[in-house]
Amino acid sequence: MSSIFSEIDRVFVIVCSKATTAPFNLNDMPGSAGRMDLVCRFIAQVIFVSHGVRKDSMAIAVLKGEPDPPKAILVKGNEVRYMAPDERNIGGLIRKALSVNFKSGEQIGWVRSTPGIYVARKNLKDVLSELEDGGYRIYYLKENGEDIRSVKFGKKLAFVLGDHLGLSEEDEKIVEAYADVTVSLSPISLQADQCVVIVHYELDRSASRVHF
Secondary structure, eight states, X not given: OOGGGTTOOEEEEEEEXXXXXXXXXXXXXXXXXXXXXXXXXXXXXXXXXXTEEOTTEEEEEEEOOSSSOOEEEEEETTTOOSOOSSHHHHXXXXXXXXXXXXXXXXXXXOEEEETTEEEEOOOHHHHHHHHHHTTOEEEEEEEEEEEGGGOOOOXXXXXXXXXXXXXXXXXXXXXHHXXXXXXXXOSSOOXXXXXXXXXXXXXXXXXXXXXX
């Protein structure tokens, strides 16, 4: 198994249909950067707790926007440094990762940009295949899935969700091919960062129960 997943039990993967794949203007993340503000909020909720980080958690954003798709950004909780939970700070670190140069069409592994932050030329299928090979059980977060409170979770969990536009038909077929279970958090559509908070809460709550 790739060492990049060592000590990580929870992985959250977001598919970002319009997020840019090149360095961007930090003053226009919701616009010209293709809703990179959403990506930053997602990463913040995956990684941060009050006055600390979740060392067992990882965020992966699959970026599909122009001008150089696909790319994936990975943030590893037990390695990340110099990151604060605000959008501008996270956006600056993503922008730096996107400045890593790849040859056109080149497929390579994860390249470290700053501590705990990696970039790769990987699409959704590449990421899910790597997670599956790493022993993760994959869950697709969708409104019509099985209620999260009825799902039994173990360790090494990967949750996949779409951005504000949801998954394309093609991407949904890819996720369904890899997903073990489709899980519902609510009957209504929630924002990606809200979904992360709920999953963390349910897993934390389940882990803290004392069984007699």
